[in-house]
Amino acid sequence: KAGVTQTPRYLIKTRGQQVTLSCSPISGHRSVSWYQQTPGQGLQFLFEYFSETQRNKGNFPGRFSGRQFSNSRSEMNVSTLELGDSALYLCASSSRAANTGELFFGEGSRLTVL
Amino acid sequence: SQQGEEDPQALSIQEGENATMNCSYKTSINNLQWYRQNSGRGLVHLILIRSNEREKHSGRLRVTLDTSKKSSSLLITASRAADTASYFCATVGNTGTASKLTFGTGTRLQVTL
Numbered sequence: 001k002a003g004v005t006q007t008p009r010y011l012i013k014t015r016g017q018q019v020t021l022s023c024s025p026i027s028g029h030r031s032v033s034w035y036q037q038t039p040g041q042g043l044q045f046l047f048e049y050f051s052e053t054q055r056n057k058g059n060f061p062g063r064f065s066g067r068q069f070s071n072s073r074s075e076m077n078v079s080t081l082e083l084g085d086s087a088l089y090l091c092a093s094s095s096r097a098a099n100t101g102e103l104f105f106g107e108g109s110r111l112t113v114l
Numbered sequence: 115s116q117q118g119e120e121d122p123q124a125l126s127i128q129e130g131e132n133a134t135m136n137c138s139y140k141t142s143i144n145n146l147q148w149y150r151q152n153s154g155r156g157l158v159h160l161i162l163i164r165s166n167e168r169e170k171h172s173g174r175l176r177v178t179l180d181t182s183k184k185s186s187s188l189l190i191t192a193s194r195a196a197d198t199a200s201y202f203c204a205t206v207g208n209t210g211t212a213s214k215l216t217f218g219t220g221t222r223l224q225v226t227l
Contacts, residue, residue, distance in 0.1 A: 100145070
């Protein structure tokens with residue numbers, strides 16, 4: 001079974017630009033959540049999608065948005081990039097049926113904002 | 115914001131020794147999980163302990179949970195160089211979705227030969 005796939009793995013943007021990151025969950029997993037990891041703030045929850053609906057949202061500004069498609073693939077978008085948005089963005093999927101809270105993470109997309 | 119703190123922040127031991135990491139959290143939980151992260155990579159789930167459990171084992175891992183003290187510990191026995199990684203505890207609250215994990219600050223473990 002293929003794991004969680006995130007693309008791109010690395011990207012460099014400049015302030016003011018926008019970026020879209022993609023995540024393909026494990027086959028059969030309908031829940032996709034996103035986390036931001038920075039040295040200063042650690043791992044922070046961004047949002048979670050289930051069956052194309054956002055179920056939960058973390059404490060991030062409206063510049064951070066996401067969506068989920070009917071095949072459970074998810075994208076997150078950050079507009080008007082700031083230097084502080086430089087981070088490792090991690091996507092995780094879970095099996096709703098299991099409801100254990102165990103998440104399966106992708107390798108992440110490392111965003112550098114110059 | 116982080117749910118809790120982990121200590122130590124960094125731990126360096128020799129291969130074969132045991133490594134113990136501690137995690138404290140702030141609010142009531144449904145379960146607590148431990149994850150491992152190799153440098154710059156994704157997180158890998160290690161073990162989950164529910165709020166009504168006090169101890170759990172998985173291979174060389176032993177996790178304890180004390181809900182009265184809002185703390186947990188992860189013990190890795192007979193450590194190996196391949197155990198070198200950062201370890202994070204993460205909690206799932208009693209309300210809301212089980213997919214929202216609140217992570218601790220992490221412990222960087224270095225296992226030397």
